[in-house]
Amino acid sequence: MQWKTDWGLRGRMVFTMFLLFALYIVFVGVLSQFTNLIGIVLVMGLFSLGQFFFSDKMALYSMGANVVDESEAPELHRTVERLSQQADLPKPQIAIADSQVPNAFATGRNQSNATVAVTRGLLNTLDQEELEGVLAHELAHIKNRDVMVMTIASFLSTLAFIVVRWGWLFSGDGENQAPIYVAILVSLVVWVLSFLLIRALSRYREYAADRGGASITGNPSALASALMSIDGRMDRVPDDDLREQAEMNAFFIIPIRSGFIGKIASSHPPTEKRIEKLRELEQQQETA
Amino acid sequence: MGLFDTVRSVLGVNAEADATREADPEDLFGMSTAYMTMEADLGYENAEQAALCFSSVDSTDFGDTVDEVEAILEAGETETGTGFSQHSDDHGYSWVVLSDDDPEDLVTTIHFAADTFIEQGYGSRLLAAVFGFDKSGTDHAYWIYSFRRGAYYPFVPEGDHERDNQAEFKLQSVLDGELGIEADEEYWYPLWPDRPGGHPWE
Numbered sequence: 001m002q003w004k005t006d007w008g009l010r011g012r013m014v015f016t017m018f019l020l021f022a023l024y025i026v027f028v029g030v031l032s033q034f035t036n037l038i039g040i041v042l043v044m045g046l047f048s049l050g051q052f053f054f055s056d057k058m059a060l061y062s063m064g065a066n067v068v069d070e071s072e073a074p075e076l077h078r079t080v081e082r083l084s085q086q087a088d089l090p091k092p093q094i095a096i097a098d099s100q101v102p103n104a105f106a107t108g109r110n111q112s113n114a115t116v117a118v119t120r121g122l123l124n125t126l127d128q129e130e131l132e133g134v135l136a137h138e139l140a141h142i143k144n145r146d147v148m149v150m151t152i153a154s155f156l157s158t159l160a161f162i163v164v165r166w167g168w169l170f171s172g173d174g175e176n177q178a179p180i181y182v183a184i185l186v187s188l189v190v191w192v193l194s195f196l197l198i199r200a201l202s203r204y205r206e207y208a209a210d211r212g213g214a215s216i217t218g219n220p221s222a223l224a225s226a227l228m229s230i231d232g233r234m235d236r237v238p239d240d241d242l243r244e245q246a247e248m249n250a251f252f253i254i255p256i257r258s259g260f261i262g263k264i265a266s267s268h269p270p271t272e273k274r275i276e277k278l279r280e281l282e283q284q285q286e287t288a
Numbered sequence: 289m290g291l292f293d294t295v296r297s298v299l300g301v302n303a304e305a306d307a308t309r310e311a312d313p314e315d316l317f318g319m320s321t322a323y324m325t326m327e328a329d330l331g332y333e334n335a336e337q338a339a340l341c342f343s344s345v346d347s348t349d350f351g352d353t354v355d356e357v358e359a360i361l362e363a364g365e366t367e368t369g370t371g372f373s374q375h376s377d378d379h380g381y382s383w384v385v386l387s388d389d390d391p392e393d394l395v396t397t398i399h400f401a402a403d404t405f406i407e408q409g410y411g412s413r414l415l416a417a418v419f420g421f422d423k424s425g426t427d428h429a430y431w432i433y434s435f436r437r438g439a440y441y442p443f444v445p446e447g448d449h450e451r452d453n454q455a456e457f458k459l460q461s462v463l464d465g466e467l468g469i470e471a472d473e474e475y476w477y478p479l480w481p482d483r484p485g486g487h488p489w490e
Contacts, residue, residue, distance in 0.1 A: 003308075010299050017298065071448075081477060082379050086343055086415060088306045088436045105446035112474070128380065140303035149297065205300050212303025216412060218345035285347045 003284050006211065013204040017082030017153070020197045024156045027190040028204055034183045036170045037163065044159050050245070052151045056093075056115045059107040065097035065117040080135055087139045087216045092116050094189040102126070102230045106138035107147060126226050133213060134230075140212025146205050153201055157194035163187035203269045205231060210274055214281055224278040231271040311411040311435035313402040316395060318467050319419055323391035326421055329462055330427055335420030338394040339375075339489045340384040340401050341479065342413050353408040353448060357384065357401050370397045375489045378445070378482065381415065381490040394419070402435075412433070418443075418479060420487060427485060429455060431467070434477070439470035448484045 031037060042078065051058065060067070070077045076094055084091045095117035102122040116138045118131075126134065141147075168182040199282035214220035263270070296302045326332040344350060361384065362370040371387035384401055387395050398417050405414055405415075414435040421429045430443040442459035444452040460469055471478060479488040 013299060078379060085436060085477045144300045145297045208300030215304045215307040218343060221346055270356035
């Protein structure tokens with residue numbers, strides 16, 4: 001089972017990382033002129049390191065997810081076990097969040113300290129094959145070390161944000177250096193640009209995890225169908241009476257993530273595009 | 289983490305590359321002598337069954353491949369006397385189950401079936417080859433060959449979802465050097481039978 005390599009995706013990913021790297025070099029160059037900011041840099045460094053090491057606990061806590069052992073969720077454990085085996089990964093911890101919104105995420109600083117979390121809503125919404133598709137997508141994130149990649153990619157961006165926010169506290173005490181607003185302005189530009197680049201990188205890693213997940217299960221359609229259910233596309237096929245619909249329409253809210261800005265600032269690619277790419281894989285698999 | 293691995297991580301293709309990596313069936317022949325050692329040194333006899341566990345692919349071509357493997361094994365049934373049956377477990381995995389009182393025939397037939405998958409381009413879907421052993425008064429014991437890791441590990445289920453770790457470590461220490469054994473115990477994945485005392489493929 002071999003699919004065509006997605007050179008476009010790899011190229012875009014490398015190009016984005018290259019731009020981010022170049023931007024950070026400029027940023028470090030400018031920042032090194034401001035010796036009075038060294039304190040911020042050190043504190044931020046420690047903070048980021050802590051965040052990296054406790055990423056799993058923090059993510060689970062913020063989502064209200066609890067780690068479940070084998071007796072609490074035997075089926076889920078067995079499914080993850082088999083998928084990890086196929087993915088050539090040690091079995092991660094499993095957590096469940098009591099939310100009805102179907103969602104899943106993977107966290108943890110490396111492959112041996114990883115946790116896959118799912119919401120109750122996800123378990124209720126998806127059938128077994130779709131669930132496997134989503135879990136395999138999360139295992140692909142672990143396999144691709146996405147937590148580490150994104151932590152490294154965003155460290156200096158967070159630093160730039162801190163300088164923008166608190167840099168003014170450090171004005172005035174430098175002897176022969178440029179005024180602090182130069183540092184703040186540069187940081188602002190770096191922060192905005194790096195934010196967009198990081199979001200682009202995040203979207204590319206989602207596509208990569210889709211491919212990885214589909215190659216673990218051997219079933220791209222199942223993930224596509226899971227994405228459709230999660231996204232509520234299936235729910236959009238109406239089963240309500242037309243007359244009731246007319247009244248409901250008054251309450252519809254325009255999605256926030258619309259237009260160009262919404263597109264370049266979102267961390268996940270649009271579901272339609274992901275589904276389209278998975279369909280291509282399915283097609284290659286069938287016609288190979 | 290080597291350089292190659294780092295580059296694959298940066299590109300985000302680790303998952304895909306490892307999930308589609310081909311299997312190497314030559315290691316399976318290591319079982320021939322292992323059967324003898326198991327009996328001579330540890331008193332474990334051939335349980336007269338071995339099985340190949342694989343995950344399917346959602347495509348017609350893969351279905352054809354499975355059909356082909358089955359046809360070949362059915363034809364072999366009359367020739368070598370190696371019994372053959374097919375099984376799908378609750379986890380959506382498929383099994384090719386072989387039975388023969390001659391370990392040599394089991395090993396060559398398992399290898400042959402694995403090789404057919406690999407030739408058709410589906411080597412990456414092979415999960416494990418499982419060889420069963422029996423010892424009077426105890427549960428079954430297994431040597432599992434993980435195609436994903438390219439290594440063997442012992443599996444001795446005990447009762448309901450418990451493992452006899454002591455027996456497993458014994459098997460490991462005696463067969464060490466004869467079989468390529470998975471060093472990282474995190475990868476000693478169990479293949480639980482559906483009912484206690486049964487085989488994983490029943």
